[in-house]
Amino acid sequence: MEEQNNIKQDFYVNMGPQHPSTHGVLRIVLRVEGEKVLSSETVLGYAHRGVEKMAESKTYVQMMPVMDRFDYVSAMLYEWAYVGAMERALGITPPERAEYIRVIMGELNRLASHFLWVGAFLLDLGAFTPFLWVFDARERILDMFEEVTGQRMTTNYFKIGGVHDDLTPEFFKMANDFIKMIYDRMKDVEELIESIIFLERVKDLGFISKEDVLDYGLTGPVARGSGVYVDTRKTEPYSVYDRLNFEVPLGTKGDCYDRYKVRMQEIIQSVKIIEQALGMIPEGPYTEKSPKVVKLPEGEYYYAVESARGLLGVYLLSDGSTKPYRFKLRVPSFANLSIIDKLLPGNKISDVVAILGSIDIVVPEIDR
Amino acid sequence: MGVVSILENLAVEKVEKEYSKTGFCHSFLLKDKSHIREVAKRFKDYDYYLETIIGYDKGDGIRLIYVFNRFDKVHRTLIYLDTAYFEEVDSIADIYSSAIWCESEVYDLLGNTFKGHPCLKRLLTPEGLQGYPLLKSWKEEE
Amino acid sequence: MVKVPEKIEVPYVPGVRFAVLEDILNWARKNSLWPATFGLACCAIEMMAAGAARFDLDRFGAGVFRPSPRQADLMIVAGTVTKKMASRVKTLYEQMPAPKYVIALGACAISGGVFCKDAYGVVKGVDTFLPVDVYVPGCPPRPEALIYGLLELQKKIQKGK
Numbered sequence: 002m003e004e005q006n007n008i009k010q011d012f013y014v015n016m017g018p019q020h021p022s023t024h025g026v027l028r029i030v031l032r033v034e035g036e037k038v039l040s041s042e043t044v045l046g047y048a049h050r051g052v053e054k055m056a057e058s059k060t061y062v063q064m065m066p067v068m069d070r071f072d073y074v075s076a077m078l079y080e081w082a083y084v085g086a087m088e089r090a091l092g093i094t095p096p097e098r099a100e101y102i103r104v105i106m107g108e109l110n111r112l113a114s115h116f117l118w119v120g121a122f123l124l125d126l127g128a129f130t131p132f133l134w135v136f137d138a139r140e141r142i143l144d145m146f147e148e149v150t151g152q153r154m155t156t157n158y159f160k161i162g163g164v165h166d167d168l169t170p171e172f173f174k175m176a177n178d179f180i181k182m183i184y185d186r187m188k189d190v191e192e193l194i195e196s197i198i199f200l201e202r203v204k205d206l207g208f209i210s211k212e213d214v215l216d217y218g219l220t221g222p223v224a225r226g227s228g229v230y231v232d233t234r235k236t237e238p239y240s241v242y243d244r245l246n247f248e249v250p251l252g253t254k255g256d257c258y259d260r261y262k263v264r265m266q267e268i269i270q271s272v273k274i275i276e277q278a279l280g281m282i283p284e285g286p287y288t289e290k291s292p293k294v295v296k297l298p299e300g301e302y303y304y305a306v307e308s309a310r311g312l313l314g315v316y317l318l319s320d321g322s323t324k325p326y327r328f329k330l331r332v333p334s335f336a337n338l339s340i341i342d343k344l345l346p347g348n349k350i351s352d353v354v355a356i357l358g359s360i361d362i363v364v365p366e367i368d369r
Numbered sequence: 370m371g372v373v374s375i376l377e378n379l380a381v382e383k384v385e386k387e388y389s390k391t392g393f394c395h396s397f398l399l400k401d402k403s404h405i406r407e408v409a410k411r412f413k414d415y416d417y418y419l420e421t422i423i424g425y426d427k428g429d430g431i432r433l434i435y436v437f438n439r440f441d442k443v444h445r446t447l448i449y450l451d452t453a454y455f456e457e458v459d460s461i462a463d464i465y466s467s468a469i470w471c472e473s474e475v476y477d478l479l480g481n482t483f484k485g486h487p488c489l490k491r492l493l494t495p496e497g498l499q500g501y502p503l504l505k506s507w508k509e510e511e
Numbered sequence: 512m513v514k515v516p517e518k519i520e521v522p523y524v525p526g527v528r529f530a531v532l533e534d535i536l537n538w539a540r541k542n543s544l545w546p547a548t549f550g551l552a553c554c555a556i557e558m559m560a561a562g563a564a565r566f567d568l569d570r571f572g573a574g575v576f577r578p579s580p581r582q583a584d585l586m587i588v589a590g591t592v593t594k595k596m597a598s599r600v601k602t603l604y605e606q607m608p609a610p611k612y613v614i615a616l617g618a619c620a621i622s623g624g625v626f627c628k629d630a631y632g633v634v635k636g637v638d639t640f641l642p643v644d645v646y647v648p649g650c651p652p653r654p655e656a657l658i659y660g661l662l663e664l665q666k667k668i669q670k671g672k
Contacts, residue, residue: 017599019580019599019603021548021578026551026596046492046493046494046495046593046595047593047595047596047599048593049494049495050591050593050626050632051502051631052630053478054630054631055626055629055630058629067626073553073556073651074556086392089392132563133563136559136563136564137565140565153557154553155553155651215413215416215418215440216465216466216467217466218418218419218420224440229440230440231440236440236441236443237443300391301393302391302392303391303392303393305392314420314421316423327423327425331420331436335470336467339467339469339470340466365552365591368493369493494632495594496595502631
């Protein structure tokens, strides 16, 4: 009897591809003993469509709608990186009005992504009401997209030399109404969320140190939550970001609570950027004339953009024809997720969900 | 601290690149393949992080591109490495932990193995796929 | 003088009704379809938006998304099905108890979508290995389109298989 009570056995728990909290199809194989996780192994590839090989047999313009489908919650930031690489190669600069329109749309996409993250994170931890409140705010942003581009999510709005359509007066009215309501709404959401239950579940969990940030190449809110100042909009300014006034929020300890706080403050900073851009936008043309047949000169081109999750880079290698020779995407979630096998051991199973949620991944962009 | 002085005494050859046209600040061709670990160690001491590893099929071999960058200001540096098909290259996974998955992806899609990698396996492609998809000679079988 | 509303006249209704058992069972099945959460890619976000506050799926009885397939009777395949994932989709379908229904949401689940040419990892349509009842086209389809597809499925269930 004594021996039977003292046998320790570890077994495998499969947090499988179909799971309500993995934000896509991701599989983590956990080796647990009781409730404690001993080791973990991540299995990727369930959303691997082979897009990098597909890009070698499609022209540059035919690849534009596919760029939306990588990160569907903030699609225009990916289009921006792809269009930016092609404009760098062809030597085309878009007009001023187009740059301001791109900044406004990019920041709205960042807001939409962070709203969805707040809702999904709290849904994983068990709270249902913040999900409905932030989805209402996200629906207003999608209404604005539908007003200008005609589509809600995967919009295909950017083109070489500018954007496809101008902003309408109705858009400006909707944007001003949105800005008036969003500050109070975020105060309400924060007051609702920060109860003792949430703080106990999220504080002092999943520490990422500054050496880890350099070692694993982390960028975005995951790195900013540990106190490392890395933001592509400030260190490698593109478009008109050097004329706008905004701060980059940083955390101190590097736990899940700091990453949550950084994203909540980024929401406020994004709204400030939109307010400034709406005031500074000049009159003028909204696009340059783009070439009928797009042929990039020979060579390698790279363009980096700050997406909602970190540094996004598009690499194009051209041999002078209408199709790319090699197309590669440097995706922030790929590097951010590689730290998970180091963070999980030693925690309980219910902490796995909180840590995975605080890193904010989108699986089809990892698997491409 | 200039990048050229970081890489002194190593067999590198500079390739000219302009930032506003291409997005890269510097690029170097590494002539001796066994020096890649020394290059990575020096970059790590000077606070550069490994952004990504790109590989493509040149026609007569594979070219691997290691992209390094800084956090405080942009200083994107490329290191080119030319190998033959299915050749083994030294792994830098114990210097930079982000190389663990990057090198697995290169093995999965192009076929190069890495010596000293802790767990080299096929990361992304479906089980039972024959061959390495990103090679120009790969054809999808039915 | 305060105006009080008139008394509502309730018509006489007999206490005993006759109907075909199959019709009553179908009526009960169609009004309480419980979907299994199975979002793979972009269409999953539109499915979540359809379950949120603006386009409410709960008023049709289908708002309770079950995480386990053994407690669900509707599988909404939302997103691209890849070759690595296809065998797992089939396992999940076989775990659901009968009667069970499948909705293919979005262009990728119907026929491969944007990836139908030259993408080596994509299964060109989920109906190559699953029996599909309703196809909802779009890339991604609006939440109203998903609600319309659900109503068509309810009509199909009422008619009987």
